[in-house]
Amino acid sequence: MIAFKRTALAQELVAALQGKALLGDAHNGLFLAAPRRTGKSTFLQGDLSPALQAAGVVVVYVDLWADVRRDPGGLIAGAIARALEPHLGLVARAAKNAGLDKVKLGGLEVDASKIGKVDGLTLNEALRLLHESAGKPVALIIDEAQHALISEAGETAMTALKSARDQLNRPGEVNLMLVMSGSDRDKLLRLVNTAAAPFYGSQIQRMPPLGPDFIGHVAGLIEAQRPSLQPVDLALLLQAFEIFGYRPQFFMAALGQVLSPLADVAGRFEPALLEAAWRQQAQDEAQMASDYLGLKPTEQAVLWRMLEQGPRYRPYDAEALHFYRDKTGRPVSVTQAQKALEALRQRMPALVWKSARGEYALEDAAMHRWFDHLAAAGKWPPSAPQGQLPFDDD
Ligand SMILES: Nc1ncnc2c1ncn2[C@@H]1O[C@H](COP(=O)(O)OP(=O)(O)OP(=O)(O)O)[C@@H](O)[C@H]1O
Ligand SMILES: [Mg+2]
Structure with a gap:
């Protein structure tokens, strides 16, 4: 298994979320769509989260598909509560030492005995508490955000997040960054496209797929491991990757097969890889046709x-x-x-x-x-x- 780092893209998005990009609206929420299996979750967790943390931001990541039976609002609250835990410990101890039963955090008065439990706090309050106690901006990353829209509780959670954003952020000061991703633009659109939608006015962006730099990285690994295969045909590799729908998993699996010492491949591996890509595409389409029929x-x-x-x-x-x-x-x-x-x-x-x-x-x-x-x-x-x-x- 290889993990290709997408540092430049992560840096760009961090700047946009901080409101530092000259143009754009990411500080009001960043909505990213990309097809299934193209590396959304890997990027959000492996590249964007660490880049945000390095920029001094507390990151809360939640995947609404992690447990589809649970209410999305509850999943989001749970993730915020886990992020709060380490900070609340400090606050609670300080309050106890000072003999206080109420602590004032920002504009919020919290019962010291209840600190550590987020139950009873609204999402808005929990986010504010996290921001105040960490003394840092907070980024909430919601993977498969469209899933919130299939229940009323989920819709309510989204509306609450919108209101938290509006209360915590001021021009020139972004304290709550929202990143929402999903595999389908049409579904994410429901979060932004009508006046009644929680994030009305925001745009859905296509998360760029892995591309030539990823292929260059893979080719470098092949050449390092199998010097006899130098030089690898980058153009054919990229073409195969495109036909695999930019899905690294299928691409890497096919690559592993054509490069295997057991493979029945005469000549170079690149054309065999391309053939595997065509086969997979034909199979996918035959499946859709048979479902339809x-x-x-x-x-x-x-x-x-x-x-x-x-x-x-x-x-x-x-x-x-x-x-x-x-x-x-x-x-x-x-x-x-x-x-x-x-x-x-x-x-x-x-x-x-x-x-x-x-x-x-x-x-x-x-x-x-x-x-x-x-x-x-x-x-x-x-x-x-x-x-x-x-x-x-x-
Ligand atoms: N940067 C990368 N380098 C190498 N492999 C990757 C990279 N990103 C994703 N992959 C591989 O692609 C597969 C899909 O990745 P991931 O789960 O991140 O995609 P996704 O878009 O979130 O998928 P889903 O639609 O199922 O949620 C995984 O097997 C992962 O290992
Ligand atoms: Mg995912």
Whole structure:
């Protein structure tokens, strides 16, 4: 296993979060989207967190997928409480020594006997307490932040964070930095895109994928270990990495296979790697096609509409209902469309994601790319391989 450090990107984001970048709005919250398995969590924990700490910031990291059964608000509060623990110990001891039963921290009066337990404090108070007791700015990094939107408790937590940000930050002084990441831009958009959204006005940024510098690093390792392979063809390696969807795990696994002494590779390993990448892509797309073809007609129509509309998707407007009717060849009622959406959501793995407000998005954003490909090539909808008949609704 290799870990490639992304120091420059981390430094850039630290400056932006501190409000030091000339342009940009990261001090109001940084929203980062990147597809699944492209290294978001690794970057946030392995690069961004240490860079923030080195800049004198207390970092709280929480992954809302860590336990999907727990309420996101509770997960966030728990992470803040853990960060508070070491500081509160000091404060509590000082208070006890001075014979105080109440401690004043910033604008907040805290019962000394309750210090150490964050229960009963709002997220806002807990963050302020952390900031005051550490005497440093606080960065709260929320991985898979879109998950907060599927419950009302999660939405409330997001609103509370927005209000904490507004209370703790002033122009020229950033005391609470918020970083939210997710694998799907459309879902993260729900945090920022309507006047009612908690972070209305913020932009979603694409977290840059690993690129040529990562490939250069890997090539250097290969050349060091296997001098006979010098020089490694960087362009072919990069091309394979792109086809693997910039996902280091799949790339490294395939690389390990073609470089293995047991591999049945005649000639150079780079073309074999590229072939493995094409194979994987074909496999992924065949899986999506087979998932799609296995759906009932109404489910197919609903999914088709979502693929075509992206973030503009409205499940039950007149145009959507007309579209469903057009594709299935019979009228589709709101109830039937709802039932189809629900079925797509309940599948394992789920194809559709739903927010607490009843907005829908595709669970796997990679389906959009697959759809765009086929549509551009005039090959949409996918057709069943011979001998396979589509199911009927009834
Ligand atoms: N900088 C890196 N150098 C080497 N390998 C990496 C790097 N970043 C990520 N990886 C590898 O890629 C895989 C996915 O990384 P990670 O879990 O960080 O991605 P993610 O985008 O958070 O994925 P998910 O969508 O599943 O949450 C892991 O196996 C990890 O080891
Ligand atoms: Mg992750």
